[in-house]
Each structure stands twice: as C-alpha cells, then as structure tokens.
Amino acid sequence: VKPESSSLPPRPFDFPAFRKQFEKAYDQFYRFNKIDDDLLAELTQHNLTEEQFDKLTLHKQYQRYISLIDGKVWFSEVPNKPHGEIAHLLLIELSSQLQERSPHGVLKGCGDNGIIPFLNVLTL
Amino acid sequence: LLLNNPPNEKRPDAAFRLRENQIPNPPPPWIRYLANGAPYPNVVVEVAVNNESPQKLMDDADRYFSPITSTRVWIGVKVWLKDKKFWVGWAERAANGVGATIHTTMQWPPNHHPWDTDVNTIYQIPMALIYGPGIPIPPMANSGAFLHIDTDMIRQEIVECLM
Numbered sequence: 279v280k281p282e283s284s285s286l287p288p289r290p291f292d293f294p295a296f297r298k299q300f301e302k303a304y305d306q307f308y309r310f311n312k313i314d315d316d317l318l319a320e321l322t323q324h325n326l327t328e329e330q331f332d333k334l335t336l337h338k339q340y341q342r343y344i345s346l347i348d349g350k351v352w353f354s355e356v357p358n359k360p361h362g363e364i365a366h367l368l369l370i371e372l373s374s375q376l377q378e379r380s381p382h383g384v385l386k387g388c389g390d391n392g393i394i395p396f397l398n399v400l401t402l
Numbered sequence: 403l404l405l406n407n408p409p410n411e412k413r414p415d416a417a418f419r420l421r422e423n424q425i426p427n428p429p430p431p432w433i434r435y436l437a438n439g440a441p442y443p444n445v446v447v448e449v450a451v452n453n454e455s456p457q458k459l460m461d462d463a464d465r466y467f468s469p470i471t472s473t474r475v476w477i478g479v480k481v482w483l484k485d486k487k488f489w490v491g492w493a494e495r496a497a498n499g500v501g502a503t504i505h506t507t508m509q510w511p512p513n514h515h516p517w518d519t520d521v522n523t524i525y526q527i528p529m530a531l532i533y534g535p536g537i538p539i540p541p542m543a544n545s546g547a548f549l550h551i552d553t554d555m556i557r558q559e560i561v562e563c564l565m
Contacts, residue, residue, distance in 0.1 A: 367556065385418040385533070387417070
C-alpha cells in the first residue's frame with residue numbers, strides 16, 4: 279500500500295544543496311545588498327548548527343553582516359555612507375553631553391559592539 | 403537593518419544604558435532587563451540611509467517602546483541620497499506606555515529638507531526624561547538640563563561625507 283504523503287518521514291537536511299543556495303544568496307548580497315525574497319524565504323526554512331553556519335560564513339568578506347539567530351541565517355543590510363559617520367557623530371555627541379566618561383556618569387554606551395547585539399522587542 | 407528581519411528583534415545604531423552600579427536598590431519599577439541581565443538602553447539611535455521608507459523608520463521607533471523594553475528616548479536620522487535631503491527627529495514613549503510619540507520640526511517627502519540649506523533647529527530633550535524617574539542625574543556642566551541635538555551639525559556631517 280502506498281503511504282499517504284502526510285505520513286512520509288521528513289527528508290533529511292541536504293546541507294550541500296543548502297550551501298549552493300546560500301552561496302547564490304551571498305553573491306546577491308555582496309553585489310547588490312539585496313536578496314531575492316523567494317531565496318531568503320527558502321534559506322530561513324532550515325535550522326543550522328553553529329558548525330554548519332561557520333562552514334558557510336568563515337572567511338567571507340561580509341561575514342560580520344550575517345548572523346545565526348535561533349538556528350536561522352539572517353543577513354544584515356550593509357549600511358550606505360554616511361550611515362556610519364552619522365551614527366558615530368551622534369555617539370560621541372551623546373557621550374559628551376551625558377558625561378559618560380566622568381566619575382558621575384550614569385549612562386554607558388552599548389552600541390553594536392556585542393554587548394547588546396539585538397534588542398528583543400515586541401511587534402506592536 | 404536586516405534584510406530578513408528576525409521576528410521581534412531590533413538592533414540600534416547606537417545606544418546608552420544605565421550602569422548597573424548606578425541603579426538604586428530596589429530598582430525603579432519601570433526598568434526592564436535584557437536576557438543577559440543588562441538593563442534595556444534608555445537611549446537608542448537609528449540612522450537610515452536609503453533602503454528604508456519613512457513608515458519603516460516610524461514603525462521601528464514604535465517597536466523600541468514596546469511593553470517589554472524600558473527605552474525612554476529614540477533619536478532618528480533619515481537620509482535620501484538621490485534627493486539630497488534628510489530628516490532628524492526624536493521620540494519618547496507615548497502617554498499610554500506603548501509606542502512612540504515623535505517630535506520633529508522637519509517634514510517627510512515630498513517636503514523633506516535639502517541638506518544644502520540650514521535647518522536652524524536644535525532639539526532639546528529633557529535630561530529627566532532620558533534618565534527616568536528614580537535615577538540620579540549627574541551634574542550636567544556642559545548641557546544643562548537638556549540633551550541638545552543640533553540638526554545642522556548632522557547636516558554638515560552629511561555634506562562633508564558626500565560632497
């Protein structure tokens with residue numbers, strides 16, 4: 279008796295095939311700072327281990343813009359100039375006015391330096 | 403900014419949080435904490451250069467003021483490279499406790515501000531709002547009782563970078 283499709287066991291994760299799709303996405307990301315929606319959706323269907331993620335991303339120029347969060351691959355947008363300059367200007371301006379470095383400093387800078395890589399926020 | 407946004411996560415371009423040793427014991431009830439035990443930032447900065455609509459920037463501002471955060475002030479900058487225009491604004495938590503109340507003198511497209519023209523606006527954000535109830539405000543010799551955000555200082559930075 280032919281089993282119904284719903285009773286079939288899930289296919290094992292085909293990492294080499296995933297890697298091909300990832301490389302295609304990375305090429306788009308590197309050259310255009312954009313990735314086809316369908317390709318992105320396909321990539322985020324699968325869960326990766328840290329080891330698999332490292333195999334995909336180590337030694338890539340835009341490695342720092344790719345993250346593994348809850349097993350999924352996420353691509354951060356590579357900022358355009360003058361994004362970094364404005365962010366830095368505001369950082370030093372706020373730091374100065376908030377007297378961050380003074381012995382009385384109450385607030386402390388905690389930008390994108392690994393202290394809070396992501397804020398968990400609820401979608402309203 | 404993420405090309406494929408993980409649900410419920412957001413990364414600011416700069417942020418300031420309370421030092422743990424400056425938080426009174428017991429802590430004021432409005433403070434919320436991240437999973438790593440650090441308090442949520444009081445101040446977050448978001449810079450957007452193209453690739454993001456004004457609505458997206460506003461939606462993201464709202465998300466920083468969700469019920470599980472204790473963000474008090476958001477500062478946003480938007481730059482349109484093609485149009486050579488920009489926008490600066492700031493936000494505080496809405497009166498009902500959720501979402502952003504935006505403060506700005508600058509307009510959105512099609513009436514957004516050209517970066518080759520002075521804005522002549524300095525936003526003044528109350529320090530008491532930034533630090534929050536129950537948190538001691540350090541002596542502010544340089545800025546008095548307000549945090550100043552000079553829109554023309556930002557404008558000049560854009561011009562210097564891109565001209």
